[in-house]
Amino acid sequence: MSFPIDGTTRVAVIGLGYVGLPLAVALAKSFDTIGIDIKPERIAELRNGEDSTHEIEPERLKTSSLKLSSDIADAADSDIFIVTVPTPVDKANQPDLGPVRGATRAVASVLKPRERPPLIIYESTVYPGVTEDVCGPILEELSGLSRGKDFFLGYSPERINPGDKVHTVDKITRVVAGETPAVTDAMSRLYGSITSGGTFEAASIKAAEAAKVIENAQRDINIAFMNEIAQIFNLDGISVYDVLAAAETKWNFLKFSPGLVGGHCIGVDPYYLSYKAQQLGHLPRVVLAGRSINDGMGAFVADRVHDYLQRAAKVLVLGLTFKEGVPDLRNSKVVDVVNRLQWLGHDVTIHDPLARAAEAEEEYGLSIDTDALSPERRYDAVVLAVPHPHYVDMSGDALGALVAPGGVFADIKGVWRGRAIAGDPHRWQL
Template sequence: MIGLGYVGLPLAIALAKRFGTTGLDVDAVRIAELERGLDRTREITPERLAASSLKLTGDPKNCPPADFYIVTVPTPIDNNNRPDLSIVEAASRTVGSMIERASAAGRTPIVIYESTVYPGVTEDICAPILEQVSGLECGTDFFLAYSPERINPGDREHTIDKITKVVSGQTPEVLEEVAQLYGAITSGGVFRAASIKAAEAAKVIENAQRDINIAFMNEIAQIFGRMDLSVWDVLEAARTKWNFLPFGPGLVGGHCIGVDPYYLSHRAEELGHDPKVILAGRGVNDSMADWVGERLHAARGAAKGTALVLGLTFKEDVPDLRNSKVADLVARLTGLGHDVTVHDPHADAAEALQEYGLTLDETALDRQYDLVLLAVPHREYVAMGAARFRGLTNSGGTLADLKGALGGAADWTL
């Protein structure tokens, strides 16, 4: 397993129950933490780590020859919202050196990519790197496969051992080997995609579809906001129809939904197609944090003051700060002149400072503020109750609830 993050670690732990499995990660701190039984993503408990036969290493040379090499590294976007394939390319170079040793040991390895990419990356970009580094021929000395990851951080229901796994392979024989591998660890079964490109495309449109639906909800929230009409009241009525899709408005962050549509739009533009719907959805969602900040500022009568933002992670009850749009909201409030304090019981303070330049205040709940915003409804916050939130708000202040978690007790919500 190359990459032991939110995707790689749960998969490696599951595979280690059935197969001899080695986990490789270039982050030495990550390896040291896992060896101590600490998973900073909180996807795997210390007890499961201790009980697993998974071998851990930060050095590719310590990885024994294997039949399968599974790449689960991040595929982010750059500052211009273009795909950044540098990490998956580096991982491919690492795998290239390892499959050379596997071939010398008499194996014909299969390299499986799980990282989210646009159609064609596995065969057109990764395969040549593997060939160049290893000196082996793809389709003869080693083979390719793709199985899109479907990890949802913090989700204890749709775990790797329960979901349907989409699989694909370079040949029918490889496809069956990959299907047997994943079929051995999930009760949800496997779906054999028609091709590697079809499997790559399936993953990227899963998240693009959600992004577009959420963008529609964000746009109607903005429209209804001009009418002084609660979008939550509207949705409560609309959801009584049997086929109304249960999406809601909000900030779209995280490593997948806010990123993957740009991979698809990038490839579309390379092919000469203008992806109007995809980019329109991205435009709405990327601008939502600024819109919320401006609405909160208006709700305060454009008066500057102290503000408390509760929650920084991209979703509730997880420590994941990747692509957090709450950080954009904090930046907008700060730009409008508010003195913003940020609190989050799940986020890592060092990571928040490094990624966003934000200092988390552990004592933030001991004071009062002109504006209190429940941005991410972690269970700890919801358990506090509306009265406690009101107690954090100065007399004449504004209590805001981004996702309607306080049951209508706030002065402002979407």
């Protein structure tokens, strides 16, 4: 069976977050595309040309031909459904497939027999087997249709890096895999039409799922090594950044940096891999050890700040999002720093120029103080947790004005190394 990919192809993207929106906007340039999101407020802001994720510029969003809806029924006639919903973990760090199952049930509700069988493609990060063994049966059961006859499955792992304006959806190589060669070919033509990076046809859907989950697990393990050596060198009074500056002069030294590793990918995907490994009867020692080290970095940083202060003090934490330059608060490990400092008895103030205050309150019960950098405010410790450009560009005088006499600067990412700071406060970095 062939699957035409041409000007008549209708595409629906399910989930319009950091992954789905850029994809939908790119597809809308070549295809009749509709974006579906279960949150009416998200659809409303996008219709107003506003993207709270800051991935798509207002003008580009306003001029896009992308149709928007919170009702899956509006996508019923689509030839291709692409699921781009989040795949978080629960409190026990077990995979939470709730959003994927929910999106799958929504798609199933509008599937119907047709001359051109639809393709259902998943981009959400999952462990190997979810597309075919979890989503496929749900689609069949709820729609009454037969997979491989009335509809077909495919998988193409998302590779969006929030805040990255270089490796965008229209430039990266896309891995594609369908349950038949014809599906894979159709996916290759679909994604190939929107990216200059070309496509790679994986050997199977499971291979494509596995490729995605190890991409981030690999980064997690490498960063965990950096975090562990940072802790080791800290005991000897050596900054890991001084060590790395020397080590990176070797041609084959891998350039990773220590820090807080959270977010919806690197901080989550290793748990999907370890879950699958344990299902197969294998204990993934390296994967779990890396995650354990990275999950403990927030407490390590807070404890080092406390060691310096040796008393209950006023602490300013700069940045709450999971990485610099984005408003994304999901799985932010800065929360661990804040919670530990508060547990140790400190009065913690949080500032972040990008994070949404309502989301911080709802997700973590934390308040963002927009006036925290006022000239009259001073703190016993300032912790640069997230190097947003706003903080990186601050002058030495402005930085010095934040610290009370005898206070300390804790520069987790080492972005202020070598910079003169007014008052010459004590400085600590990994």
